[in-house]
Amino acid sequence: MTSPDQRFFASCGKGLEYLLADELQALGCARATAAVAGANAEGSLLDAQRAVLWSRLASRVLWPLAAFDCPDQDALYAGAAAIDWPAHLDAGTTIAVDAHVSGSAVTHARYAAQRVKDAVVDVMRERTGARPDVDVDAPGLRLNLVLRKGRAIVSVDLGGGPLHRRGWRIAQGEAPLKETVAAAVLLRGRWPEAYREGGALLDPMCGSGTLLVEGALMAADVAPGLLRHGDAPPTRWTGFDADGWRALVAEARGREAAGRAALRAAFSGRDLDPHAIAAARRNAERAGVAGSIDLQVADVGALEPQQAGRGVVVCNPPYDVRLAADPALYRALGDALRRATPGWRASLLCGDAELARATGLRANKRYQVFNGAIECTLLVADPVAPPQRERTVAPVLSEGATMVANRLRRNLRTLKAWREREGVTCFRAYDADIPEYAAAIDVYAEADDPASTWLHVQEYAAPADIPADVARRRLNELLAAAREVFGLPRERIALKTRAIGKGGSKYATGFERRGETIVVREGDARLRVNLFDYLDTGLFLDHRPLRLRIADEARDTRFLNLFGYTGAASVHAALGGARTTTTVDLSGTYLQWCADNLRENGLGGRAHRLVQADALQWLEADTGQYDLVFCDPPTFSNSKRAGDFDVQAAHVGLLRAAVARLAPGGVLYFSNNFRRFRLDEAAVAGFARCEDIGPETIPPDFARNPRIHRAWRLTAL
Numbered sequence: 001m002t003s004p005d006q007r008f009f010a011s012c013g014k015g016l017e018y019l020l021a022d023e024l025q026a027l028g029c030a031r032a033t034a035a036v037a038g039a040n041a042e043g044s045l046l047d048a049q050r051a052v053l054w055s056r057l058a059s060r061v062l063w064p065l066a067a068f069d070c071p072d073q074d075a076l077y078a079g080a081a082a083i084d085w086p087a088h089l090d091a092g093t094t095i096a097v098d099a100h101v102s103g104s105a106v107t108h109a110r111y112a113a114q115r116v117k118d119a120v121v122d123v124m125r126e127r128t129g130a131r132p133d134v135d136v137d138a139p140g141l142r143l144n145l146v147l148r149k150g151r152a153i154v155s156v157d158l159g160g161g162p163l164h165r166r167g168w169r170i171a172q173g174e175a176p177l178k179e180t181v182a183a184a185v186l187l188r189g190r191w192p193e194a195y196r197e198g199g200a201l202l203d204p205m206c207g208s209g210t211l212l213v214e215g216a217l218m219a220a221d222v223a224p225g226l227l228r229h230g231d232a233p234p235t236r237w238t239g240f241d242a243d244g245w246r247a248l249v250a251e252a253r254g255r256e257a258a259g260r261a262a263l264r265a266a267f268s269g270r271d272l273d274p275h276a277i278a279a280a281r282r283n284a285e286r287a288g289v290a291g292s293i294d295l296q297v298a299d300v301g302a303l304e305p306q307q308a309g310r311g312v313v314v315c316n317p318p319y320d321v322r323l324a325a326d327p328a329l330y331r332a333l334g335d336a337l338r339r340a341t342p343g344w345r346a347s348l349l350c351g352d353a354e355l356a357r358a359t360g361l362r363a364n365k366r367y368q369v370f371n372g373a374i375e376c377t378l379l380v381a382d383p384v385a386p387p388q389r390e391r392t393v394a395p396v397l398s399e400g401a402t403m404v405a406n407r408l409r410r411n412l413r414t415l416k417a418w419r420e421r422e423g424v425t426c427f428r429a430y431d432a433d434i435p436e437y438a439a440a441i442d443v444y445a446e447a448d449d450p451a452s453t454w455l456h457v458q459e460y461a462a463p464a465d466i467p468a469d470v471a472r473r474r475l476n477e478l479l480a481a482a483r484e485v486f487g488l489p490r491e492r493i494a495l496k497t498r499a500i501g502k503g504g505s506k507y508a509t510g511f512e513r514r515g516e517t518i519v520v521r522e523g524d525a526r527l528r529v530n531l532f533d534y535l536d537t538g539l540f541l542d543h544r545p546l547r548l549r550i551a552d553e554a555r556d557t558r559f560l561n562l563f564g565y566t567g568a569a570s571v572h573a574a575l576g577g578a579r580t581t582t583t584v585d586l587s588g589t590y591l592q593w594c595a596d597n598l599r600e601n602g603l604g605g606r607a608h609r610l611v612q613a614d615a616l617q618w619l620e621a622d623t624g625q626y627d628l629v630f631c632d633p634p635t636f637s638n639s640k641r642a643g644d645f646d647v648q649a650a651h652v653g654l655l656r657a658a659v660a661r662l663a664p665g666g667v668l669y670f671s672n673n674f675r676r677f678r679l680d681e682a683a684v685a686g687f688a689r690c691e692d693i694g695p696e697t698i699p700p701d702f703a704r705n706p707r708i709h710r711a712w713r714l715t716a717l
Contacts (some may be wrong), residue, residue, distance in 0.1 A: 015369035055226040056183035062155035070152035080119035084624035091130030096139035136420025140236035167227030168287035189347025200311040206269030209280030221259030319351020334359030340387035404481035494531035551576035557627035619657040672710040
């Protein structure tokens with residue numbers, strides 16, 4: 001019987017998340033969304049086992065057994081001990097526990113793993129009279145603990161260990177390339193597509209042959225887990241579907257036989273080191289693909305022109321400090337490829353952006369990828385040598401534009417670690433940091449191709465004493481700097497000029513009315529934004545922490561979103577496990593946008609209600625109860641249906657009506673962007689406890705503008 005779908009996690013190296021999410025869906029998972037260093041997937045146990053066998057990108061596949069609140073070490077032990085361990089392992093099964101912890105609840109991973117192990121042993125001894133032994137190298141059951149933000153998840157590692165170990169590597173060089181990263185290099189170079197079209201694969205610095213062997217096994221349709229696991233289940237977890245695994249393996253064996261029989265001799269490897277070539281031959285023989293790979297000792301400078309036709313060049317040139325990364329070597333590589341493979345596609349894993357630039361190849365895409373702990377730049381050039389007419393000479397930046405470009409680069413460096421740690425792909429990169437260049441620059445990366453970025457530039461109207469020609473020149477310099485730093489054409493930059501109208505309302509000029517939307521990713525949510533048609537894009541980036549907090553607190557709640565705008569908070573609440581969501585907004589356009597956002601995430605039906613109404617009038621008439629409420633009203637608005645609204649004048653009545661709808665123990669989050677707003681604390685104290693949480697809801701990309709919004713947490717008296 002097929003198990004019901006549930007959520008599980010597949011981990012991967014940083015930079016591979018979006019590829020992994022796509023792969024999991026292609027392998028049959030109902031949904032998969034990129035997360036930090038992995039992907040959240042929804043599917044059956046058989047889907048997860050298929051990922052263990054077939055995923056080329058996942059490091060581990062983790063099937064959750066229990067999740068529980070974990071404020072301290074005692075709660076960790078109690079939560080682990082509450083699991084029915086005799087239902088998951090036999091008394092003679094050896095165990096090991098891997099732990100990953102963050103936050104203040106428990107700070108030491110090894111100690112956390114020890115507490116979970118203690119709980120397993122104590123429960124098994126008490127219930128069965130036998131104590132399972134620990135085997136950290138080859139346990140029968142490998143468990144995984146993730147402890148984050150005071151919540152613990154205990155999972156079974158379905159693969160029993162790292163999935164990048166395919167089972168064919170018997171020799172390696174000084175700085176081996178992980179097989180999962182090699183697969184990403186091949187996929188970004190669209191190698192499977194090139195092979196189907198008759199193309200060849202070349203690695204001019206092949207080392208021990210990882211890219212070539214992975215490419216050959218990929219072309220031969222060999223499941224990565226076959227050599228690693230074979231017919232035997234990879235874990236002795238009693239919940240493992242052994243019959244399902246055997247069926248998966250039998251299917252994979254059939255595909256392997258057909259693929260190997262049809263495999264072409266389409267692979268070439270060169271390396272200056274004869275020991276590396278010898279290692280590559282041994283690895284290729286172990287993988288059963290030696291007959292399809294031509295390996296020769298040769299210097300990259302002597303690379304011969306390849307036969308006519310399209311192919312893919314892949315390479316992992318030296319970049320580790322032990323191997324003395326040399327820009328001259330990268331220049332030699334670029335020169336050789338332009339001469340030998342001008343019409344091919346290249347996918348090169350370089351040590352960093354400077355070394356990638358040293359190749360002299362014009363990149364269509366650049367990706368940040370980690371090979372273990374080493375951060376690399378994956379450069380994709382298609383073709384290697386564009387026709388001469390396509391090359392353009394980059395304009396020289398003016399002094400002012402150079403100043404803006406330098407500030408942008410500094411901001412990007414400052415935010416880099418935070419963005420990678422939190423998985424942030426849409427953020428503010430510049431906000432009038434240089435007063436003469438008064439604009440905000442926001443970056444939006446597409447969800448399905450994070451390297452495909454857009455800019456949303458909001459120019460603040462220049463003071464009246466600034467001549468129009470000076471303001472125009474400064475704006476052009478700022479745009480030139482942005483295009484230079486981000487490497488984007490003009491059509492990927494949305495430009496608007498903001499100003500303040502009567503009564504404090506905002507308006508802008510410069511709308512292009514393209515009618516285009518792109519899908520971006522925030523946490524687990526996929527959200528539609530429109531960069532060109534409206535004053536705002538549909539996603540207020542400064543409220544990101546509040547939306548993520550709502551996702552964390554939404555489990556099993558009835559969620560209410562007042563002044564719901566495009567429903568981003570409702571999507572986060574729904575993905576966080578809210579039982580129901582109700583989104584209230586006066587605008588039919590915004591509610592349709594919200595419906596589109598819900599649908600984009602596979603959400604819909606009666607559990608997610610959309611209400612077109614004035615929020616205050618609706619609150620006063622509503623009789624429902626809600627456990628979690630988000631209220632983010634505009635500063636000012638006027639409407640023929642509802643009349644004028646001013647947040648300063650209306651907030652007490654609005655909050656009183658919203659608090660009245662809270663269920664016992666419910667929470668209301670209230671925020672607004674009116675810089676001169678003053679909360680009437682005395683009036684609010686009459687019906688609610690109120691905590692100012694504004695500073696902790698300002699994300700790092702808005703730290704230089706800490707008054708971008710104010711926020712409070714309210715509970716009923």
